[in-house]
Amino acid sequence: MSTSSNPLRDPQDRRLPRIAGPSGLVIFGVTGDLSRKKLMPAVYDLANRGLLPPGFSLVGFARRDWEDEDFAQVVHDAVKEHARTPFREEVWQQLAEGFRFVPGEFDDDNSFEALRATIDELDKARGTGGNFAFYLSVPPKFFPKVVQQLKKHGLSQGQGDSWRRAVIEKPFGHDLASAQELNRVVHEVFEPVDVFRIDHYLGKETVQNILALRFANTMFEPIWNRSYVDHVQITMAEDIGIGGRAGYYDGIGAARDVIQNHLLQLLALTAMEEPGSFHPKALVTEKLKVLSAVELPEDLGRYTVRGQYAHAWQGGEEVLGYLEEEGIDPKSKTDTYAAIKLTINNRRWAGVPFYLRTGKRLGRRVTEIAVVFKRAPYLPFESGATEELGQNALVIRVQPDEGITVRFGSKVPGTSMEVRDVTMDFAYGESFTESSPEAYERLLLDVLLGDANLFPRHQEVELSWMILDPIEEHWEKHGRPAQYPAGTWGPVEADEMLARDGRSWRRP
Amino acid sequence: MKIDLTNTTSSKINAGLIEARRAIGTPAVGMVLTLVIVTDEGNAYDALKAAGDASREHPSRTLVVIKRPGRTPRDRAKSRLDAEVRVGSDAGTGETVLLRLHGELANHAEAVVLPLLLPDAPVVVWWPEEAPEKPAEDPLGKLAQRRITDAASAEDPVGALGVRAGSYSPGDTDLAWTRITPWRSMLAAALDQRHSAISAAEVEGEPYNPSTELLGMWLADRLKVPVARKVSDGPGLTAVRLDTADGAISLDRADGALAELAMPGQPDRHVALKRRETAELIAEELRRLDPDEIYKSAVQFGVERLKFDRSQEDSATRPLPDEDEQKAAAPAKKSAATAKKAAGSAAGKSK
Numbered sequence: 132m133s134t135s136s137n138p139l140r141d142p143q144d145r146r147l148p149r150i151a152g153p154s155g156l157v158i159f160g161v162t163g164d165l166s167r168k169k170l171m172p173a174v175y176d177l178a179n180r181g182l183l184p185p186g187f188s189l190v191g192f193a194r195r196d197w198e199d200e201d202f203a204q205v206v207h208d209a210v211k212e213h214a215r216t217p218f219r220e221e222v223w224q225q226l227a228e229g230f231r232f233v234p235g236e237f238d239d240d241n242s243f244e245a246l247r248a249t250i251d252e253l254d255k256a257r258g259t260g261g262n263f264a265f266y267l268s269v270p271p272k273f274f275p276k277v278v279q280q281l282k283k284h285g286l287s288q289g290q291g292d293s294w295r296r297a298v299i300e301k302p303f304g305h306d307l308a309s310a311q312e313l314n315r316v317v318h319e320v321f322e323p324v325d326v327f328r329i330d331h332y333l334g335k336e337t338v339q340n341i342l343a344l345r346f347a348n349t350m351f352e353p354i355w356n357r358s359y360v361d362h363v364q365i366t367m368a369e370d371i372g373i374g375g376r377a378g379y380y381d382g383i384g385a386a387r388d389v390i391q392n393h394l395l396q397l398l399a400l401t402a403m404e405e406p407g408s409f410h411p412k413a414l415v416t417e418k419l420k421v422l423s424a425v426e427l428p429e430d431l432g433r434y435t436v437r438g439q440y441a442h443a444w445q446g447g448e449e450v451l452g453y454l455e456e457e458g459i460d461p462k463s464k465t466d467t468y469a470a471i472k473l474t475i476n477n478r479r480w481a482g483v484p485f486y487l488r489t490g491k492r493l494g495r496r497v498t499e500i501a502v503v504f505k506r507a508p509y510l511p512f513e514s515g516a517t518e519e520l521g522q523n524a525l526v527i528r529v530q531p532d533e534g535i536t537v538r539f540g541s542k543v544p545g546t547s548m549e550v551r552d553v554t555m556d557f558a559y560g561e562s563f564t565e566s567s568p569e570a571y572e573r574l575l576l577d578v579l580l581g582d583a584n585l586f587p588r589h590q591e592v593e594l595s596w597m598i599l600d601p602i603e604e605h606w607e608k609h610g611r612p613a614q615y616p617a618g619t620w621g622p623v624e625a626d627e628m629l630a631r632d633g634r635s636w637r638r639p
Numbered sequence: 640m641k642i643d644l645t646n647t648t649s650s651k652i653n654a655g656l657i658e659a660r661r662a663i664g665t666p667a668v669g670m671v672l673t674l675v676i677v678t679d680e681g682n683a684y685d686a687l688k689a690a691g692d693a694s695r696e697h698p699s700r701t702l703v704v705i706k707r708p709g710r711t712p713r714d715r716a717k718s719r720l721d722a723e724v725r726v727g728s729d730a731g732t733g734e735t736v737l738l739r740l741h742g743e744l745a746n747h748a749e750a751v752v753l754p755l756l757l758p759d760a761p762v763v764v765w766w767p768e769e770a771p772e773k774p775a776e777d778p779l780g781k782l783a784q785r786r787i788t789d790a791a792s793a794e795d796p797v798g799a800l801g802v803r804a805g806s807y808s809p810g811d812t813d814l815a816w817t818r819i820t821p822w823r824s825m826l827a828a829a830l831d832q833r834h835s836a837i838s839a840a841e842v843e844g845e846p847y848n849p850s851t852e853l854l855g856m857w858l859a860d861r862l863k864v865p866v867a868r869k870v871s872d873g874p875g876l877t878a879v880r881l882d883t884a885d886g887a888i889s890l891d892r893a894d895g896a897l898a899e900l901a902m903p904g905q906p907d908r909h910v911a912l913k914r915r916e917t918a919e920l921i922a923e924e925l926r927r928l929d930p931d932e933i934y935k936s937a938v939q940f941g942v943e944r945l946k947f948d949r950s951q952e953d954s955a956t957r958p959l960p961d962e963d964e965q966k967a968a969a970p971a972k973k974s975a976a977t978a979k980k981a982a983g984s985a986a987g988k989s990k
């Protein structure tokens with residue numbers, strides 16, 4: 132198995148891509164949205180790029196009365212509609228031979244026996260070598276059942292040196308206690324190193340580029356500290372409402388849904404120290420270090436804000452307020468907007484606030500990290516010349532329109548000395564491929580390769596809950612979410628929160 | 640947007656580029672490299688189309704150098720530079736300049752190209768056909784970090800490989816090599832799995848297909864086993880076979896699209912292995928601009944050290960193999976061991 136003994140491989144031969152070894156993927160909840168819109172297309176795109184092993188097999192497990200052919204048809208439609216790369220008959224043929232469908236319920240022993248028989252059959256017919264990843268694309272309440280069934284039917288351990296891995300999606304619990312319970316349940320069956328938690332943000336090129344930007348260049352790291360950075364704003368805004376997810380969303384809210392995982396991961400990557408290497412262990416050590424140095428503001432009432440979107444006109448259409456949405460309790464206290472201030476207690480960041488915000492039905496869909504720098508300590512210009520000059524900023528645009536913007540002052544052409552903000556842009560789509568791989572492609576491939584670098588480990592998940600839990604507890608006891616008109620950038624309380632510090636939110 | 644400049648100079652072209660970009664409202668673009676295509680009027684269209692498609696992955700300034708030295712002495716005496724500047728939707732995602740070099744100027748292309756290179760960005764020269772014998776010493780090739788040739792477009796494709804090997808200089812690469820990346824990657828993946836020692840190999844493809852020879856040389860170079868070259872009707876490369884004690888590992892592609900991978904003790908499986916368009920090849924070439932040591936080692940292995948199976952082939956097109964190899968060609972088995980030793984020791988020396 133080891134590549135060093137393969138005479139056809141050479142570290143110098145960088146044209147050869149990393150191809151996963153013989154393996155297959157089993158998806159539970161294969162009829163779901165995520166599976167059709169993201170996973171199936173990602174599998175096809177990987178095959179199209181030649182990154183899947185010959186014989187790769189995809190097994191669907193769901194409560195449907197389907198034959199393999201029906202399943203293949205569903206995948207076919209999903210791929211046609213959502214795949215990133217063009218449809219090619221020969222790639223499809225290669226893949227389609229490995230499609231299997233196992234109908235059944237999670238508490239039905241027969242279905243899991245059937246799954247085991249399918250896996251054994253694939254090992255013989257397709258040479259998958261007993262290596263399978265189980266993707267749990269099901270609500271978390273089913274996790275215990277599914278993993279227990281896998282264990283009971285001998286599916287969770289591979290024979291010999293073959294592997295079995297579990298892939299789980301957020302939410303990883305709804306507070307520290309439930310997260311620990313979930314980890315316990317999963318780790319009872321799968322070794323911690325064999326559990327892959329998907330945070331699809333970490334699969335995005337721009338997020339991986341944060342590390343390249345910081346640690347491959349010389350010009351950013353020297354100013355990446357409290358001497359030069361005034362504050363950092365991390366924003367993830369959605370323009371959509373909760374849609375049909377009322378059942379899931381109510382009681383969870385924006386902070387648990389987004390801040391706990393995505394935003395704290397972005398914070399960790401932005402603020403962490405340089406890892407000794409890009410080995411998963413070294414990386415996770417640094418992330419844990421910075422997450423455990425995060426401190427909450429003393430006065431949670433003043434430095435955290437939550438809101439709910441209210442009935443309004445948004446971008447040309449009239450939309451309902453959160454409390455009017457179908458299936459939502461009109462008295463619900465669930466936050467659809469959350470903004471918090473954090474500080475990091477270490478030498479690099481002491482005194483530099485990190486403002487995190489997320490929300491639904493905001494101005495537009497955008498995720499970005501803005502590092503805002505201090506003003507120049509002295510300006511040798513006439514007063515008035517720099518009136519329009521703001522603070523320098525470096526903005527990492529995570530999505531959409533991935534790239535980096537640098538904002539700095541420049542002289543306005545003319546006879547008088549007048550300095551005004553200008554921006555310098557780097558757009559991914561401009562300098563590199565128009566279609567960089569989807570996050571799920573990268574993450575699925577990494578699961579098959581067993582590369583855990585882009586997956587949050589359970590310690591990180593637990594640390595993030597430790598940061599968020601006190602805030603949620605405070606909210607539980609005090610007040611109600613503020614209302615903000617749908618399509619705006621959140622409640623006025625959030626603006627006031629920054630104004631107290633003499634700062635203001637960037638309009639992303 | 641398109642600007643035609645007749646009887647012009649490089650600095651006027653530069654001014655034209657800036658003007659064109661201003662006119663479409665994007666004064667700056669993140670172009671990552673300059674691609675110089677050296678071609679003639681007949682091939683310019685196809686080459687430019689491929690470069691345009693590749694520019695979607697690598698936004699670049701594409702300079703198409705079309706040499707028109709002229710047929711009559713009178714034409715040759717008059718030199719003139721005509722240019723066509725294309726920016727925006729007419730030029731993929733970067734900008735394109737077609738340069739027509741008339742008369743004596745055709746011999747001084749580098750003087751026209753040098754002022755038009757993007758500052759600081761890497762330069763790639765691509766000769767879709769009629770590559771110079773020593774690309775690195777060509778005046779245009781000297782400007783470039785990466786020089787792309789295509790042995791398949793040569794009059795004697797297999798002979799061209801020998802020329803490439805002789806004149807190799809870091810940064811050289813050939814599309815015949817690019818074409819076999821999917822094959823190499825699939826074979827490497829096959830050998831990632833457990834298998835017994837490989838004793839011999841065979842590559843099969845249509846005649847005049849230098850990729851087949853290159854793949855054979857790469858296998859011989861890496862595996863240190865004798866490699867035979869068989870001729871088939873194509874299209875392109877059709878099969879690779881690696882002999883092991885347990886049976887053959889083989890990759891067969893009869894139709895140019897879907898291949899079948901067979902390994903001892905494992906079920907046969909289909910793998911997609913489509914012949915790729917030129918645009919995809921160029922895009923792959925532009926992905927890495929550092930010297931390709933593996934290509935060097937493979938191309939310099941020497942075509943003459945492959946064993947040619949002459950059974951289906953017009954004997955005039957191939958050099959005569961050594962005498963003992965000729966005898967070995969049919970029964971093959973026994974002499975494989977001796978040939979292996981020879982290949983092994985020779986490969987050892989060349990390192």
